[in-house]
Amino acid sequence: MRALSVSLTAALQALAITLPQPQPLSIPLTKRSSLRTDDGYVDPASIRAHISSTETKLLRGAAAFERNTGVALFSPSPAKRAEVLGSDPLVDDSNERWYGKIEVGTPPYTFTIDCDTGSTDFFLPGPSCGEACSGHEIYNPNSSSSAEPLGRTFTVEYSDGSMATGDLYTDTVLLAGFKASAQTLGVASLYSYELSSENFGADGLMGMAFESVSEYGANSVFQTLVSQGAVPEPVFAFKLASSGSELYIGGVNSALYYAPFTYLPITQQGYWQVAGDAIGIDGKEIVNGFSAIVDTGTTLILGDTSYVSQLYAVINATEVGGGVYSLPCDAMPNVTITLGGKSFALSAETFNFGKYGSSGNTCLGGIAGSDGLGDLWILGDVFLRNVYTAFNVGNFSVGFADLA
Numbered sequence: 001m002r003a004l005s006v007s008l009t010a011a012l013q014a015l016a017i018t019l020p021q022p023q024p025l026s027i028p029l030t031k032r033s034s035l036r037t038d039d040g041y042v043d044p045a046s047i048r049a050h051i052s053s054t055e056t057k058l059l060r061g062a063a064a065f066e067r068n069t070g071v072a073l074f075s076p077s078p079a080k081r082a083e084v085l086g087s088d089p090l091v092d093d094s095n096e097r098w099y100g101k102i103e104v105g106t107p108p109y110t111f112t113i114d115c116d117t118g119s120t121d122f123f124l125p126g127p128s129c130g131e132a133c134s135g136h137e138i139y140n141p142n143s144s145s146s147a148e149p150l151g152r153t154f155t156v157e158y159s160d161g162s163m164a165t166g167d168l169y170t171d172t173v174l175l176a177g178f179k180a181s182a183q184t185l186g187v188a189s190l191y192s193y194e195l196s197s198e199n200f201g202a203d204g205l206m207g208m209a210f211e212s213v214s215e216y217g218a219n220s221v222f223q224t225l226v227s228q229g230a231v232p233e234p235v236f237a238f239k240l241a242s243s244g245s246e247l248y249i250g251g252v253n254s255a256l257y258y259a260p261f262t263y264l265p266i267t268q269q270g271y272w273q274v275a276g277d278a279i280g281i282d283g284k285e286i287v288n289g290f291s292a293i294v295d296t297g298t299t300l301i302l303g304d305t306s307y308v309s310q311l312y313a314v315i316n317a318t319e320v321g322g323g324v325y326s327l328p329c330d331a332m333p334n335v336t337i338t339l340g341g342k343s344f345a346l347s348a349e350t351f352n353f354g355k356y357g358s359s360g361n362t363c364l365g366g367i368a369g370s371d372g373l374g375d376l377w378i379l380g381d382v383f384l385r386n387v388y389t390a391f392n393v394g395n396f397s398v399g400f401a402d403l404a
């Protein structure tokens with residue numbers, strides 16, 4: 001017995017010596033969209049709902065930031081703020097989302113999650129959620145030997161009426177194979193209609209922003225991995241594209257970009273917020289100096305309505321209402337976003353947000369006006385699909401590189 005245990009220990013020691021250090025790993029992402037129909041048409045009303053839901057999500061996080069830190073994250077106009085927070089819960093949230101896999105508990109169960117750099121908290125449907133969570137994989141803390149109740153409840157609201165509420169637990173989480181111990185997670189006892197399986201293809205949501213915008217007052221899964229020394233580098237990176245999309249954990253995937261990165265320090269440790277240089281259209285610079293949040297959970301590029309109208313005026317685009325603009329499908333402009341001194345162009349394919357109306361030759365632009373977030377721009381998928389993006393929690397910076 002003793003001999004056996006000694007040789008086992010020796011074998012384990014030998015293994016520990018020969019096993020390579022954990023390597024950064026990728027999580028393939030799939031995109032689900034309800035903004036566009038299969039034949040490429042888009043309804044401006046669903047874009048407006050998306051703008052409103054993005055404002056609501058970011059304002060909720062800003063309110064959490066204020067509670068957690070005692071200072072304001074940004075100051076949108078109070079009138080707009082009230083209007084946004086009270087907006088119509090019946091409007092459909094037609095976000096495009098990026099889904100990946102995560103394992104939770106002991107033994108680990110696999111769940112599909114929406115990976116969102118525009119929020120911090122992690123939640124899954126729990127056993128008492130019942131009909132509201134049917135069709136989703138259910139996380140049951142009673143079936144996990146590493147789950148611990150925190151004795152606190154949570155409520156998260158991500159968009160108009162889209163909410164989850166339940167109890168907070170800690171448990172072991174495996175992200176791309178890297179282990180986070182005692183990760184705080186919400187176990188939902190209620191999902192709103194917007195999170196039902198027919199509307200939300202993931203089981204839960206995993207935020208990747210900072211603790212200061214957390215409703216739970218807790219670290220994101222990735223921040224936990226970093227604080228526990230579980231990842232080789234404090235970096236994660238996204239490729240968001242029509243195919244081959246992935247979230248890379250613990251570094252960057254050198255096969256997916258052309259060096260060098262252009263790194264920008266984040267200006268507020270809440271969201272991934274940076275100071276950009278300029279936004280131009282067909283060679284005319286319209287915005288000079290701007291603040292932006294880099295958000296994988298937002299589909300479009302959103303900006304202050306007056307700047308957005310000046311941008312579209314250059315190409316004589318028509319506003320179809322609510323900050324959404326149409327233009328001829330075959331005349332997509334050359335939009336450039338300059339960050340850290342480097343100009344990144346939006347491809348016509350990413351700027352063209354889909355067909356609109358009956359002519360078949362009118363399309364909607366991928367930049368839309370938002371009133372709810374003050375002067376902030378939101379760099380969502382319409383921008384992020386043009387670049388490889390690295391998020392560095394070690395030196396609080398975001399890096400952009402050209403896609404390989």
Ligand SMILES: *[C@@H]1O[C@H](CO)[C@@H](O)[C@H](O)[C@H]1NC(C)=O
Pocket residue numbers: 127128140142
């Ligand atoms: C989990 O265990 C607790 C304590 O034993 C019990 O009260 C609760 O009903 C269980 N929940 C489920 C969903 O099994």
Ligand SMILES: *[C@@H]1O[C@H](CO)[C@@H](O)[C@H](O)[C@H]1NC(C)=O
Pocket residue numbers: 235263264265392395396397
């Ligand atoms: C952050 O670290 C990266 C390397 O991962 C480096 O290239 C970059 O310059 C650093 N950025 C800042 C703002 O310090």
Ligand SMILES: *[C@@H]1O[C@H](CO)[C@@H](O)[C@H](O)[C@H]1NC(C)=O
Pocket residue numbers: 314315316
């Ligand atoms: C926009 O309209 C103005 C006035 O009608 C015209 O002078 C200009 O050439 C148009 N620009 C484009 C890009 O169509």
Ligand SMILES: *[C@@H]1O[C@H](CO)[C@@H](O)[C@H](O)[C@H]1NC(C)=O
Pocket residue numbers: 282331332333334
């Ligand atoms: C955009 O730039 C390309 C070359 O960089 C040019 O061929 C094209 O005409 C430009 N499009 C517009 C609408 O200016």
